[in-house]
Amino acid sequence: xxxxxxxxxxxxxxxxxxxxxxxxxxxxxxxxxxxxxxxxxxxxxxxxxxxxxxxxxxxxxxxxxxxxxxxxxxxxxxxxxxxxxxxxxxxxxxxxxxxxxxxxxxxxxxxxxxxxxxxxxxxxxxxxxxxxxxxxxxxxxxxxxxxxxxxxxxxxxxxxxxxxxxxxxxxxxxxxxxxxxxxxxxxxxxxxxxxxxxxxxxxxxxxxxxxxxxxxxxxxxxxxxxxxxxxxxxxxxxxxxxxxxxxxxxxxxxxxxxxxxxxxxxxxxxxxxxxxxxxxxxxxxxxxxxxxxxxxxxxxxxxxxxxxxxxxxxxxxxxxxxxxxxxxxxxxxxxxxxxxxxxxxxxxxxxxxxxxxxxxxxxxxxxxxxxxxxxxxxxxxxxxxxxxxxxxxxxx
Numbered sequence: 001x002x003x004x005x006x007x008x009x010x011x012x013x014x015x016x017x018x019x020x021x022x023x024x025x026x027x028x029x030x031x032x033x034x035x036x037x038x039x040x041x042x043x044x045x046x047x048x049x050x051x052x053x054x055x056x057x058x059x060x061x062x063x064x065x066x067x068x069x070x071x072x073x074x075x076x077x078x079x080x081x082x083x084x085x086x087x088x089x090x091x092x093x094x095x096x097x098x099x100x101x102x103x104x105x106x107x108x109x110x111x112x113x114x115x116x117x118x119x120x121x122x123x124x125x126x127x128x129x130x131x132x133x134x135x136x137x138x139x140x141x142x143x144x145x146x147x148x149x150x151x152x153x154x155x156x157x158x159x160x161x162x163x164x165x166x167x168x169x170x171x172x173x174x175x176x177x178x179x180x181x182x183x184x185x186x187x188x189x190x191x192x193x194x195x196x197x198x199x200x201x202x203x204x205x206x207x208x209x210x211x212x213x214x215x216x217x218x219x220x221x222x223x224x225x226x227x228x229x230x231x232x233x234x235x236x237x238x239x240x241x242x243x244x245x246x247x248x249x250x251x252x253x254x255x256x257x258x259x260x261x262x263x264x265x266x267x268x269x270x271x272x273x274x275x276x277x278x279x280x281x282x283x284x285x286x287x288x289x290x291x292x293x294x295x296x297x298x299x300x301x302x303x304x305x306x307x308x309x310x311x312x313x314x315x316x317x318x319x320x321x322x323x324x325x326x327x328x329x330x331x332x333x334x335x336x337x338x339x340x341x342x343x344x345x346x347x348x349x350x351x352x353x354x355x356x357x358x359x360x361x362x363x364x365x366x367x368x369x370x371x372x373x374x375x376x377x378x379x380x381x382x383x384x385x386x387x388x389x390x391x392x393x394x395x396x
Contacts, residue, residue: 170203182337217264279350
């Protein structure tokens, strides 16, 4: 009989003892003292979850699991932050937010990312309702609501994050102005032809992302990119290079569609997470040739910015196109396809909670690094030649 070296790892007995000891410490923890220190009131349901996070922390500590310790601490801090926020809410909003908070924590514990995202969405809806009530209350009844400033016209049709951004599927031979415009432009595609089957696949792909991650990619934005590229392809091929040396025509439409969605969705996750910093640097450098506006999703997609790659589980940096004003052109085309909804769509994406992108990345095992954005003189013209103009670039 061959001798087998005995092992002394974490046996079931040792695991049970560790768990029991952690549970005992958590139950004995003085939450009353902590509440006094934090200047917070923990209702019964919050005390239950706080003890759970304490138990998780003690268990991780006993196992030398620093990652587990940090996670438990972060969840406890998140719960405290939520309680502070809820303390400022009226009773009806507290009850609703309590329900969604418990829903989020239960989903986090079970690893149900769809349920977590749904709870976050419901939480945002509650905050938006409170903001609307607060804004309404602050309007003096003596001042007509229609008395708008002539210097800053009122924004109309501004959609909230709950807005619908995946419209009814375009018909290639449809009668709407947008459908006619797309068909007219598609007839000039020089490499790949378009038809109803391709439109249907595009719509289904965007719906699939919405169902999985609760983030809407407007298919009309993808159509704007197709028109801007001008070939009938999203130009995602790394082997079939274009004349300017950048990615060229992907002849397999299924691959082209998947790669385009991976890139655009990765850019959108990056924009949701890093967008605030990106917009600040764009606004700060509006005096430089090539940089203007507020730093929207179209510029973020255009320039060298972080891409959260779901397929390779990492954060890359890159442009969709080297042409410095490609994003402006895409935005203009998107406006024609969506009846001038480009600013509203940017508002939708920039309103999504930063934690949404963080949770999606975390569930995929992707770490979001710290990024520094700066203005660089690295833009190109439409032929791929450097033109000494500026863009805002993100790097570690």
